[in-house]
Amino acid sequence: MTKDSSQTALLWIVAAGFFMQSLDTTIVNTALPSIANSLYVAPLAMQPIVVAYTLTMAMLTPASGWLADRFGTRRVYFAAILVFVLGSICCASAHTLGQLVMARVLQGVGGSMLLPIGRLAVLRSVTGDQYVAALAFISVAGQLGPIAGPTLGGWFVQAITWHWIFLINVPIGAVGLYAVQRFLPSHGEAKAPPFDFVGCGLLSLCMIAFSLAVDSPMPTHRVAWSVALFALAAISALAYIPHARRRVNPLFKLSLFREPNFSVGLIGNLVCRIGSSAVPFLVPLLLQLQLGYSPLHSGLMMLPAALAGTVAKRWIAPLVRRYGYDTFLLINTIVVGSSIVAFALITRGTPLVVEIAILAVFGAANSMQFAAMNSVTLKGLSHEDAGSGNSLFSMVQMLAIGLGVSIGGGLVNLFSAQAGSAALGFRLAFVCVGVITLVSAWVFRHLDEAPASRPVQGQATQGAGR
The missing domain is CATH 1.20.1250.20 (MFS general substrate transporter like domains)
Incomplete structure (x- = not known):
């Protein structure tokens, strides 16, 4: 395979991953009433399945670069697609709201790595004068997801069942897994700098506590729980400051x-x-x-x-x-x-x-x-x-x-x-x-x-x- 055809295959792989990730951010929205009816819950009680997905991606995105350096871009990208597809299957198999939320968390674990590691693979494989054009090509896939998502979700719900808003990822992911093994170059797999697990944990705790404080799941004493969770979020954020000052390579520099x-x-x-x-x-x-x-x-x-x-x-x-x-x-x-x-x-x-x-x-x-x-x-x-x-x-x-x-x-x-x-x-x-x-x-x-x-x-x- 020539260098140009190899780079073209790489761009299509990354674009497909970005499309899956962006599609699943929007495709669920039009299906929420149907999913709620199937799971016997109120439609407005369905926001945890959206929040769980986005919050998981927020927490794990900073670790994606380190994982690629430590284990190699091909291996981690393959794992990201695999976890995303398994999460999608679990979403389609859920019979309760709790099961669906947990499945969305698993899906978010894979989704958190699709774009950052894909973009990193492009950065390491495409020459500087072609990099901007390559990113522009990938961005088109990200724009197609929000355009197609709501309509596709509505069509699946009306023509088949809501389960297909998740099962659609299975054939796409299967092709992606083959393409990653066949075309994606492997970079990294070397001694990576130490990852700031403590800093990542503090900021993740801050985000989780803050999100739960905004929409407390506790049926009683909601105000007290919200105040306590807001306090926990503030303490976690403030604790990161001295931690970042002491650490040589913090997750995010205070500078x-x-x-x-x-x-x-x-x-x-x-x-x-x-x-x-x-x-x-x-x-x-x-x-x-x-x-x-x-x-x-x-x-x-x-x-x-x-x-x-x-x-x-x-x-x-x-x-x-x-x-x-x-x-x-x-x-x-x-x-x-x-x-x-x-x-x-x-x-x-x-x-x-x-x-x-x-x-x-x-x-x-x-x-x-x-x-x-x-x-x-x-x-x-x-x-x-x-x-x-x-x-x-x-x-x-x-x-x-x-x-x-x-x-x-x-x-x-x-x-x-x-x-x-x-x-x-x-x-x-x-x-x-x-x-x-x-x-x-x-x-x-x-x-x-x-x-x-x-x-x-x-x-x-x-x-x-x-």
Whole structure:
């Protein structure tokens, strides 16, 4: 096999892995009511299956690079696909919510390594002048996942059963396992630097405690449990600081936070993504539970947002060059937050064209928001800190998705119980998560003035590509 054909095969392998990972982040959403009915639980009690997947990926992503160095990219990537496929089979075989949550954790273990190790394999195999084009090719797979996910999930539920939203990964994974053994070059398998297990444990404990505090599973004394879990999260985060100072190679160097735009961007990303991540979870539930849409119809309704987001990517660079990051993020954040609030206006009598317009505006603004936030957060880091900063940024992205789902679902439950109306619960929840997103506009006002001439980096180079 020639070098060019070998590199082409490598790109297709990595793109397929990225597609599986991004597909499973969105394909579940339109199937939630059907899964809930099958497992005899309330649809709004299903957020743990989304949170478990994203939180597991957030915790394990930092270890992926070390694992590749220690055991070799081919071996670890093969194991990642295998674990992901086994997790998918377990998801399809689940008979209770608890079983499904545990299966999603297993799936998240494999998913956490698919993109980082795949991107690392490309970095080590593709020459510098071809690297950007290679990442652009991979990013297309990441964009196809959110586009196809909701519709494909709705079609499987309506035409076959919800189990196929997970079983679809089996044939894809089987081909991937063969291709990895046949085409993926093996790098690493050498003495890797010591991994910071203590630091990873402290930050993982912080994320788990914080997520559980937001949506406490305890049926009694919920407030007390939430306060205790928030305290545990704060203690874990604070304990990491002296640990990082003492360790020669900590998981994340504290010097990262000396770059002011990295700190501001990290906080702004977390706050903004909480609101925008609630939308893919809440909208299919709103359409099916309140408006009476079928699973397929609700999945198709998510297409305008995904397609508008893909088209809008080309507008980002010229807008940032003209107005600068601070002005662009201020105005665009307001558009994103306002479009989320606008979902509260959707009722059974809302014209279809209005629903599509709201979804399209949200999708376009949200896509540009992610790319601009990604770029402004990471572009000021030194070459030495770029890898570590990108890894921490990816953790925050995954954490925000889980928090958005937990907060969005929790608010619907809270308002529905207090008002005695699920429809009003959805409306008030959209208003609240929209306001949370609007708060991030104030956070981005603290950015240092960034030169407008600096190009916006493509999403393929920034973490999860979302």
